[in-house]
Amino acid sequence: MATGPALSIARVSKAFATPEGGEVRALDDVSLDVTDGSFVVLLGPSGCGKTTLLRCIAGLETPDSGEILLRGERIDHVPVWKRRVNTVFQSYALFPHMTVAQNIAFGLQMDKVGKAEIERKVGESLEMVRLSGLGSRKPSQLSGGQQQRVALARALAKDPEVLLLDEPLSALDLKLRRGMQTELKRLQRETSITFVLVTHDQGEAMAMGDQVAVFDSGRIVQVGNPEEVYLRPRTAFVADFIGEANLVAAQRDSSSLTIEGLGAIDAATLANPEAVETGAVTVAIRPENISLAETADGAGVVADVTFVGGDIHVDVELGANRLNVRIPSHGAQPPRVGARVHPTFLPQSLRVLADS
Amino acid sequence: MTTQEKTPKSVESRTAGQGSWWAGIPGIAYLIALVLGPIVIIVIYSFLSRAKFGVGVKWVFSVTAYQDLFFGESLAGGRTFDPTYLEIIGNSFWYSLITSVACLALSIPVAIWMATRPERVRTLLVFLVTIPFWTSLLIRTYSFIIILNDNGPINWALKSLHIITEPITMLYTPFATVLGLVYTFLPFMILPIYASAERFDFRLAEAAYDLGANRWTVLTRIVMPSVRPGIVAGTLLVFIPALGSFLAPELLGGGKTSMIANVIAAQFGASRNWPFGAALSVLLLVITLLVLVVFAVLARRASKASGNANWESLL
Amino acid sequence: MSARTKPVRVKGTGESLRDFPTFKLVSYLVLLFLYLPLVLVVAYSFNSNRVVTVWKGFTFSWYTNVLANDDIQRALMNSLRVAIVATVVSVIIATGLAIGLLRMHRAGRTFAWGLIGAPLIIPEIVFAIGTLALFVQIRIPLGVNAITLAHIAFCVPFALLPIRARLRGVDSAVYEAAADLGANEWVIFRRITLPLLMPGIVAGALLAFIISLDDFIVSYFLAGPGGTTLPVYIFGMIRNAITPGVNALSSMLLAVSILIVMISYLLTRKKR
Numbered sequence: 050m051a052t053g054p055a056l057s058i059a060r061v062s063k064a065f066a067t068p069e070g071g072e073v074r075a076l077d078d079v080s081l082d083v084t085d086g087s088f089v090v091l092l093g094p095s096g097c098g099k100t101t102l103l104r105c106i107a108g109l110e111t112p113d114s115g116e117i118l119l120r121g122e123r124i125d126h127v128p129v130w131k132r133r134v135n136t137v138f139q140s141y142a143l144f145p146h147m148t149v150a151q152n153i154a155f156g157l158q159m160d161k162v163g164k165a166e167i168e169r170k171v172g173e174s175l176e177m178v179r180l181s182g183l184g185s186r187k188p189s190q191l192s193g194g195q196q197q198r199v200a201l202a203r204a205l206a207k208d209p210e211v212l213l214l215d216e217p218l219s220a221l222d223l224k225l226r227r228g229m230q231t232e233l234k235r236l237q238r239e240t241s242i243t244f245v246l247v248t249h250d251q252g253e254a255m256a257m258g259d260q261v262a263v264f265d266s267g268r269i270v271q272v273g274n275p276e277e278v279y280l281r282p283r284t285a286f287v288a289d290f291i292g293e294a295n296l297v298a299a300q301r302d303s304s305s306l307t308i309e310g311l312g313a314i315d316a317a318t319l320a321n322p323e324a325v326e327t328g329a330v331t332v333a334i335r336p337e338n339i340s341l342a343e344t345a346d347g348a349g350v351v352a353d354v355t356f357v358g359g360d361i362h363v364d365v366e367l368g369a370n371r372l373n374v375r376i377p378s379h380g381a382q383p384p385r386v387g388a389r390v391h392p393t394f395l396p397q398s399l400r401v402l403a404d405s
Numbered sequence: 406m407t408t409q410e411k412t413p414k415s416v417e418s419r420t421a422g423q424g425s426w427w428a429g430i431p432g433i434a435y436l437i438a439l440v441l442g443p444i445v446i447i448v449i450y451s452f453l454s455r456a457k458f459g460v461g462v463k464w465v466f467s468v469t470a471y472q473d474l475f476f477g478e479s480l481a482g483g484r485t486f487d488p489t490y491l492e493i494i495g496n497s498f499w500y501s502l503i504t505s506v507a508c509l510a511l512s513i514p515v516a517i518w519m520a521t522r523p524e525r526v527r528t529l530l531v532f533l534v535t536i537p538f539w540t541s542l543l544i545r546t547y548s549f550i551i552i553l554n555d556n557g558p559i560n561w562a563l564k565s566l567h568i569i570t571e572p573i574t575m576l577y578t579p580f581a582t583v584l585g586l587v588y589t590f591l592p593f594m595i596l597p598i599y600a601s602a603e604r605f606d607f608r609l610a611e612a613a614y615d616l617g618a619n620r621w622t623v624l625t626r627i628v629m630p631s632v633r634p635g636i637v638a639g640t641l642l643v644f645i646p647a648l649g650s651f652l653a654p655e656l657l658g659g660g661k662t663s664m665i666a667n668v669i670a671a672q673f674g675a676s677r678n679w680p681f682g683a684a685l686s687v688l689l690l691v692i693t694l695l696v697l698v699v700f701a702v703l704a705r706r707a708s709k710a711s712g713n714a715n716w717e718s719l720l
Numbered sequence: 721m722s723a724r725t726k727p728v729r730v731k732g733t734g735e736s737l738r739d740f741p742t743f744k745l746v747s748y749l750v751l752l753f754l755y756l757p758l759v760l761v762v763a764y765s766f767n768s769n770r771v772v773t774v775w776k777g778f779t780f781s782w783y784t785n786v787l788a789n790d791d792i793q794r795a796l797m798n799s800l801r802v803a804i805v806a807t808v809v810s811v812i813i814a815t816g817l818a819i820g821l822l823r824m825h826r827a828g829r830t831f832a833w834g835l836i837g838a839p840l841i842i843p844e845i846v847f848a849i850g851t852l853a854l855f856v857q858i859r860i861p862l863g864v865n866a867i868t869l870a871h872i873a874f875c876v877p878f879a880l881l882p883i884r885a886r887l888r889g890v891d892s893a894v895y896e897a898a899a900d901l902g903a904n905e906w907v908i909f910r911r912i913t914l915p916l917l918m919p920g921i922v923a924g925a926l927l928a929f930i931i932s933l934d935d936f937i938v939s940y941f942l943a944g945p946g947g948t949t950l951p952v953y954i955f956g957m958i959r960n961a962i963t964p965g966v967n968a969l970s971s972m973l974l975a976v977s978i979l980i981v982m983i984s985y986l987l988t989r990k991k992r
Contacts, residue, residue: 107900108899108900109896109899109900128899128904129896129899129900130899130900130901130902130903130904131902134900135900135901136896136897136900138893138896138897139893140891140893142891142893142894142896142897143894143897144894144897144898144912145894145916146915146916155898155901155903155911156901156902159901159902159903159907160902203897203901204900204901207901207902423819423822423823423892423895424819424820424822424823424905424909424913425819425820425823426820426823426824426825426828427820428815428816428817428819428820428823429816429817429819429820429821429824429832430816430820431813431816432813432814432816432817432820432832432836432876433817433820433831433832433835435813435872435873435876436835436836436838436873436876437835439851439854439869439870439872439873440835440838440839440842440847440873441835441838442850442854443846443847443850443851443853443854444838444842444846444850446850446853446854446857447846447849447850447853450853460856461856511746511750512750514740514742514743514746514747515743515746515747515750517740517743518739518740518743518744518746518747519747521739528989532985533751533754534751534754535981536978536981537754537755537758539927539930539934539977539978539980539981540758540934540973540974540977540978541934541936541951541970541973541974541977542934542936543934543936543951543954543955543958544758544761544954544970544973544974545757545758547761547954547958547966547970548757548758548760548761549757550958550962551757551760551761551764551772551773551967552757552760554772554773556771556773556774557773558760558773561773588753588754588757591750591753591754592754595750620740620741624740645841645843646843646844648843649843649844649845649846651844651845651937652936652937656958666843666844666845669845669846669849670845670849670941673849673852673941679853682849683849683853686843686845686846686849686850689843689845689846690842690843690846693841693842693843697841
């Protein structure tokens with residue numbers, strides 16, 4: 050396989066004028082390399098710029114500055130209909146006046162592919178998304194999940210260098226979404242086409258992405274595989290957005306980290322002591338990494354206990370901080386509201402966060 | 406968190422394949438020529454002089470046409486105040502007002518009744534009310550010549566029942582004109598009121614009953630306020646075209662009950678005074694626009710009061 | 721909780737609470753009022769008496785009479801020529817406007833809407849004599865072509881509304897998808913926009929056609945010597961001597977209008 054990334058985004062910025070006359074920086078100096086044949090997820094809350102980046106790659110928006118390279122060639126000024134990149138739209142955008150087969154054939158006709166070849170490709174694509182036999186239906190006669198597959202087949206039929214997926218599963222119900230996640234993974238593996246998927250659902254991102262790029266306010270704040278971004282979040286935003294995290298104020302000096310109410314921890318035992326070496330810091334700790342011991346002289350007070358099935362959520366007041374703790378419901382009796390508890394955790398499960 | 410406002414949507418952004426503003430240019434150019442053009446020429450003509458033989462104009466500036474609205478030529482040759490045309494304008498207003506009130510009185514019950522029918526019946530009813538609008542105005546007006554005729558079905562029925570012995574003269578009276586106007590413009594009143602009533606949540610009426618209101622109170626205090634935008638729009642859609650009506654007074658009024666439009670038409674026909682006809686047209690246009698502005702203000706207030714604005718959809 | 725959700729009392733006759741007394745009666749009477757005159761026009765077209773409203777007997781002869789009349793045939797051909805050309809041109813203009821309006825800036829859009837809506841608000845008589853004055857001034861001869869030019873202007877809003885409604889119902893991502901799959905602007909218009917608009921275009925064309933076919937006032941002032949259309953001819957008949965022939969002609973015109981509205985209605989309904 051050729052070396053170098055399939056898709057390379059270099060210092061792309063894009064601003065929009067607001068109706069009030071102001072300006073929104075949707076993309077602020079964004080850079081990202083996408084490895085050939087990988088499944089990359091752009092993750093972030095709505096309005097963070099991830100969809101704008103996707104539309105810039107597709108050619109539906111033009112960046113104000115920066116470069117987009119497809120296999121080393123600049124494409125940012127190539128018109129959308131000439132880019133070898135295809136998109137699965139959030140609303141599917143199936144042509145309502147065409148049958149399923151005509152929808153899939155459309156892109157191939159644009160490439161002036163021969164009739165017999167189109168027919169073969171359409172059949173193949175339908176089979177790939179398991180819709181054989183539905184080619185003569187109109188999109189309106191299909192279920193949401195089936196429409197989704199047609200949209201996929203239509204884009205994949207063109208053998209794009211990169212397939213872009215804009216929140217493709219957001220319109221499906223939960224059960225269908227799970228199934229489609231697996232299906233998308235399978236399709237990506239089988240076709241070995243590079244997938245770039247946009248979502249605001251961190252669970253979806255974790256489940257599908259080889260790489261996850263986390264967006265915050267028009268910037269990419271962290272890129273890594275799902276384990277990395279979950280276990281080693283770099284900023285408070287990432288820690289909070291992906292899974293749940295307690296963000297606790299602490300004080301760092303050369304040898305230790307001090308958290309109010311919990312005392313000092315030897316800096317050497319921390320997972321990332323090098324992040325910040327001195328001054329006020331924020332540390333993150335996942336709720337499941339904390340255990341509670343009921344003692345009369347505990348530093349925390351139980352404020353609330355909620356049973357949620359497999360877990361019990363316990364809210365602990367710890368000085369000015371509030372800790373969210375998750376303990377298994379099959380274990381020991383949970384503490385009562387008002388009980389004094391002492392939170393304990395392994396120092397390595399603490400993450401010291403960079404300023405965002 | 407500064408950029409986390411609404412979904413960014415550029416004002417300038419031109420999305421692929423959605424066409425461009427210039428697709429509308431031929432249409433706009435055409436309408437400038439054939440909608441704006443006639444209005445401009447009418448305004449110009451109203452300030453010119455009468456041509457020698459009456460067809461067309463003489464290109465000499467004059468305000469005589471506007472003076473003619475108020476003054477007539479006396480036998481002595483001077484000008485004296487002559488209210489003939491002012492009376493016709495007054496008549497036009499009066500007929501349009503009666504027409505609007507009559508349409509309103511009929512339309513409110515119909516519209517509310519329609520809005521409370523099941524969905525399928527409703528669409529059928531709307532269609533039934535719409536059809537007359539799409540049929541020829543001339544024929545609809547003509548139908549009342551047949552009905553109101555001395556030998557027509559009404560007089561025939563009354564005679565057969567021995568209520569009258571001599572036919573009642575109904576045709577060629579102001580009554581005939583107004584009846585014709587009510588008939589032609591009734592759908593314009595029913596449909597907007599219906600549009601408002603259809604959006605009304607009739608569970609509110611049930612809530613009012615639950616709180617002890619009787620039918621009259623529910624109608625006047627709960628239902629009526631929310632159909633007010635429809636009433637304002639409907640009155641506008643009836644009043645304005647009624648004011649400029651030509652056919653009903655021409656065919657049913659029999660020349661005895663002229664409205665502004667008939668006088669205008671006469672200036673371009675037998676009377677042959679184009680500048681005066683143009684001046685009358687300008688006057689009618691100005692009145693129309695004033696009425697429109699008044700109603701626009703009323704409509705804004707009404708839609709604010711009832712919490713829904715749907716002005717453009719009535720066009 | 722329980723105090724609030726007690727069932728609504730049903731008063732009196734068991735009639736639905738949504739009904740108001742006498743509204744039903746008034747509505748039936750109004751519907752009768754709307755249709756009875758039209759029914760009478762048609763009924764009297766079969767009267768064998770020369771005096772329209774004095775019934776003598778049943779006959780079809782007025783229809784054959786009217787259809788054999790050369791002047792009426794000429795008027796009919798004039799009406800059709802005007803209506804067909806006005807329909808085609810106004811639909812093309814309206815399609816362009818519908819697309820253009822979506823991409824216009826606010827000021828341009830307001831101006832365009834003013835122009836489009838003006839023929840609906842300006843009194844018809846003013847529009848008619850204004851156009852007459854304009855044509856006389858710039859020496860456009862009166863007649864069928866003059867009528868056609870004027871009809872196009874007021875057919876545009878009627879053609880526009882269904883096309884615009886259709887266009888607004890289209891998910892704009894569809895155009896993006898077409899571009900994404902390799903279609904340029906022209907291909908998108910031909911293969912996506914136009915087919916999607918087609919039901920609206922047909923409905924708009926039908927409406928424009930009846931509006932033009934039924935117009936009397938504008939045609940009356942622009943007809944000149946050779947441009948008599950069917951409504952102008954009927955007006956002349958009403959003025960001179962009313963015979964059931966007027967009714968026969970009117971009935972045919974009514975039938976065409978009603979048929980066309982029904983088709984247009986069915987076309988726009990099915991797509992819900």
